[in-house]
Amino acid sequence: MSRCGAGPRGGHTGGGFPSRPTRGRKWAAGVRMAHPPRTHPGGRPSSHPGGQSDGRHDGQPASHPGGHPGGHPGGDGLLPDGGRRLQLLAWETTQACTLACPHCRADACPSRPAGELTTDEGRRLLAEAARVGPGIIILSGGEPLLRDDLEDLAVAGTAAGHTVVVATNDGLLLTRERIASLQRAGVRRYSFSVHFPDEEGQDEFTARPGTMRATREAFARLREAGVGFQINTTVMRGNAERLEEIRRLVVDLGAAAWHLFFVVPTGRASTPPRSAPLTDAEIEKVLRWAAGIEASAGLPMKVTCAPQYARIKAEMGLKNTQRGRGCMAGDGFAFVSSMGEVKPCGYFDLSVGNVRQTPFDVIYREAPVFRDLRQPDRLEGGCGACAFRKVCGGCRARSLAVSGHYLGDDPHCTYPASQQKK
Numbered sequence: 526m527s528r529c530g531a532g533p534r535g536g537h538t539g540g541g542f543p544s545r546p547t548r549g550r551k552w553a554a555g556v557r558m559a560h561p562p563r564t565h566p567g568g569r570p571s572s573h574p575g576g577q578s579d580g581r582h583d584g585q586p587a588s589h590p591g592g593h594p595g596g597h598p599g600g601d602g603l604l605p606d607g608g609r610r611l612q613l614l615a616w617e618t619t620q621a622c623t624l625a626c627p628h629c630r631a632d633a634c635p636s637r638p639a640g641e642l643t644t645d646e647g648r649r650l651l652a653e654a655a656r657v658g659p660g661i662i663i664l665s666g667g668e669p670l671l672r673d674d675l676e677d678l679a680v681a682g683t684a685a686g687h688t689v690v691v692a693t694n695d696g697l698l699l700t701r702e703r704i705a706s707l708q709r710a711g712v713r714r715y716s717f718s719v720h721f722p723d724e725e726g727q728d729e730f731t732a733r734p735g736t737m738r739a740t741r742e743a744f745a746r747l748r749e750a751g752v753g754f755q756i757n758t759t760v761m762r763g764n765a766e767r768l769e770e771i772r773r774l775v776v777d778l779g780a781a782a783w784h785l786f787f788v789v790p791t792g793r794a795s796t797p798p799r800s801a802p803l804t805d806a807e808i809e810k811v812l813r814w815a816a817g818i819e820a821s822a823g824l825p826m827k828v829t830c831a832p833q834y835a836r837i838k839a840e841m842g843l844k845n846t847q848r849g850r851g852c853m854a855g856d857g858f859a860f861v862s863s864m865g866e867v868k869p870c871g872y873f874d875l876s877v878g879n880v881r882q883t884p885f886d887v888i889y890r891e892a893p894v895f896r897d898l899r900q901p902d903r904l905e906g907g908c909g910a911c912a913f914r915k916v917c918g919g920c921r922a923r924s925l926a927v928s929g930h931y932l933g934d935d936p937h938c939t940y941p942a943s944q945q946k947k
């Protein structure tokens with residue numbers, strides 16, 4: 526059932542932060558006292574918001590949400606506990622969207638629900654994020670272009686030292702005027718979702734005729750303005766056999782990068798009609814294909830939310846081109862929902878605090894869940910015993926979604942759980 530407009534979303538909270546008025550040492554004390562048990566404290570909601578993550582820091586927006594430009598400008602890149610400073614923040618600026626994709630983790634709806642973060646709250650979030658960054662801010666949704674204050678937010682993000690990118694859906698709302706005003710506000714790049722190589726497939730998937738045409742027209746406007754864009758494709762049943770076709774299209778369209786995403790069973794994707802996830806063996810096959818063509822793909826290519834890609838590349842004798850682990854949820858990457866709930870990533874159905882009660886930088890530094898995710902040695906089950914846990918780490922959101930425990934097995938990995946630690 527959709528929770529659109531039904532008030533604060535984001536799952537239950539796992540943080541226990543005190544409220545915003547008091548700051549300083551009391552925050553940390555409150556956090557320590559609230560440290561949750563290792564096992565997921567139960568009761569996931571049936572739907573959730575979400576962002577997306579990318580986990581790497583390469584200069585492009587990630588999925589709709591997501592992505593990230595540039596080199597990291599934040600000091601030595603480490604927090605006092607050894608975790609990474611914020612490199613990438615996906616902020617779901619609104620749950621509203623003009624499309625109705627079946628795999629939507631945001632469970633998006635046609636109009637903006639009451640209670641989304643205001644312009645001032647957004648400005649404050651961006652300033653707080655700079656204290657643990659700055660990084661790349663993905664203004665995401667839903668469809669972020671439905672917010673008429675997007676320019677104000679981009680200005681605030683840029684002034685705070687961040688690199689601001691926008692994750693739009695099909696670009697229909699990205700008029701020449703909007704491109705120009707967002708460019709003046711500091712937006713550096715856009716990401717789009719294209720899941721099929723043809724109009725028929727794409728339009729049927731998004732449930733709106735003309736989606737693919739709108740996207741192509743938006744690309745033309747961006748090329749005209751000299752603004753870069755990235756294309757994201759979610760791999761699922763129905764397009765897994767067409768990835769080479771999509772790759773050729775993405776190159777022909779002049780995209781700056783192509784990111785492959787894999788379905789996480791949250792939001793509308795928890796009961797997918799058309800975006801049925803692949804089997805573990807099929808995912809492994811796609812990842813091996815991607816690893817084989819990545820170096821000669823014709824543009825920068827990334828695999829997102831299939832952290833075992835690092836393990837597969839190692840097994841194939843290929844160089845690991847990513848920084849850090851395959852998943853950076855909570856360790857360089859964070860997500861903020863339209864209602865202010867903070868999570869390690871948009872697919873991770875557990876809020877660790879709300880920026881309305883606690884400054885974002887305090888949550889990012891201190892949330893017990895984030896601290897757990899920064900320590901691969903806290904992993905359990907097959908991932909905890911795996912020789913690749915430090916370069917892969919498994920998908921924590923899938924572990925949580927399937928077992929209710931965020932430090933357990935990645936349910937989609939085919940690697941034997943009995944591997945010895947190195």
Ligand code: SF4
Pocket residue numbers: 577578579580789829830831832851852853854869870871872873919920921922923
């Ligand atoms: S936890 Fe899973 S879905 Fe979230 S960023 Fe990591 S790999 Fe992606």
Ligand code: SF4
Pocket residue numbers: 832833836907908909911912913914917918919920934935938939940941942
């Ligand atoms: S067992 Fe876990 S850590 Fe090892 S490769 Fe698979 S997902 Fe990655």
